[in-house]
Amino acid sequence: MTRCIGKKAxxxxxxxGGSEAERAHLETCEACQRHYQHLIRDLELIxxxxxxxxxxxxxxxxxxxxxxxxxxxxxxxxxxLLVWGVSLVWEPVKLVWFAYHDKETVRTAQMIxxxxxxxxxxxxxxxxxxxxxxxxxxxxxxxxALDGGWPCERSGIEQTDSxxxxxxxxxxxxxxx
Amino acid sequence: xxxxxxxxxxxxxxxxxxxxRARIVRLCRLLLQDQPEAEEVAQDVFLKLLKTDSVWxxxxxxxxxxxxxxxxxxxxxxxxxxxxxRREMPNAFIEDDFPSPCRTPEEVLVSSEQxxxxxxxxxxxxxxxxxxxxxxxxxxxxxxxVAELLGITxxxxxxxxxxxxxNMRKALxxxx
Numbered sequence: 001m002t003r004c005i006g007k008k009a010x011x012x013x014x015x016x017g018g019s020e021a022e023r024a025h026l027e028t029c030e031a032c033q034r035h036y037q038h039l040i041r042d043l044e045l046i047x048x049x050x051x052x053x054x055x056x057x058x059x060x061x062x063x064x065x066x067x068x069x070x071x072x073x074x075x076x077x078x079x080x081l082l083v084w085g086v087s088l089v090w091e092p093v094k095l096v097w098f099a100y101h102d103k104e105t106v107r108t109a110q111m112i113x114x115x116x117x118x119x120x121x122x123x124x125x126x127x128x129x130x131x132x133x134x135x136x137x138x139x140x141x142x143x144x145a146l147d148g149g150w151p152c153e154r155s156g157i158e159q160t161d162s163x164x165x166x167x168x169x170x171x172x173x174x175x176x177x
Numbered sequence: 178x179x180x181x182x183x184x185x186x187x188x189x190x191x192x193x194x195x196x197x198r199a200r201i202v203r204l205c206r207l208l209l210q211d212q213p214e215a216e217e218v219a220q221d222v223f224l225k226l227l228k229t230d231s232v233w234x235x236x237x238x239x240x241x242x243x244x245x246x247x248x249x250x251x252x253x254x255x256x257x258x259x260x261x262x263r264r265e266m267p268n269a270f271i272e273d274d275f276p277s278p279c280r281t282p283e284e285v286l287v288s289s290e291q292x293x294x295x296x297x298x299x300x301x302x303x304x305x306x307x308x309x310x311x312x313x314x315x316x317x318x319x320x321x322x323v324a325e326l327l328g329i330t331x332x333x334x335x336x337x338x339x340x341x342x343x344n345m346r347k348a349l350x351x352x353x
Contacts, residue, residue, distance in 0.1 A: 015320060047314040050311070
């Protein structure tokens with residue numbers, strides 16, 4: 001045997017194992033002998049130290065670590081916590097968003113009420129009729145018809161006394177604001 | 178020491194306790210790396226021995242029974258103390274606790290450093306590696322004995338033992 005002995009074989013020799021060839025090599029090879037002596041010395045030193053009382057340990061200064069098998073569970077728990085936390089934060093954001101959009105809706109409705117409706121129904125305002133009478137019964141229309149015609153329209157027709165009277169009775173003369 | 182059931186069993190037990198307590202405590206301390214817990218477990222081991230009648234009639238030497246009880250009890254204890262061990266994970270040895278027979282300050286330093294490395298190295302071993310290493314190199318048992326005590330094959334003992342030796346030498350700073 002010409003090659004030097006490997007670590008495992010060297011250790012096996014120290015345990016009383018190994019082949020005859022290895023043993024013969026160990027007797028002749030200085031390098032292997034050196035390694036062998038080193039191994040024996042280390043083992044003796046370790047055995048001797050471990051016979052002594054174990055030194056006390058400083059405790060408490062290092063943060064505890066989870067054992068590896070708990071890491072997936074911890075990761076899952078952390079993810080759930082994160083999702084829950086995000087949902088908590090997201091909820092107010094959603095509320096603010098909707099509140100903002102609600103304000104927009106209200107503003108739009110106000111705009112329609114204040115600007116669009118008057119523009120669309122400006123004729124009513126222009127003639128000064130104001131709001132329609134709350135109650136104009138069929139009887140009024142019947143009476144107007146019996147008196148000589150329909151209640152007058154404003155455009156292009158001259159108002160007669162009866163027309164004015166009829167309008168008055170119908171509340172369409174513009175005096176009843 | 179081989180003990181057979183005798184009338185004055187209590188005296189025999191007391192003698193056995195005196196003869197083996199220190200060894201069992203040391204073994205438990207090395208396996209558990211916790212002195213108070215090691216003492217508790219050693220106490221349990223002797224109580225168990227006292228309660229197990231079959232041990233006294235068995236041809237196997239009582240020392241082997243004690244060692245086997247101790248190893249198994251340490252395993253059980255390790256399983257149940259994982260949380261506490263993790264919570265109070267110690268990180269450094271107290272330097273004053275390293276006894277140093279050396280003379281010069283340089284030797285003292287090297288020696289305490291080596292000791293610390295060895296104790297740290299022992300902590301890096303797996304439970305099985307620690308068992309085989311301690312039984313082989315501290316208790317001085319043969320490979321066959323270790324295999325029998327741990328209930329594993331001699332091949333498995335060799336494998337764990339070699340890895341343990343490698344790890345310990347690496348911890349010691351030897352060119353492994």
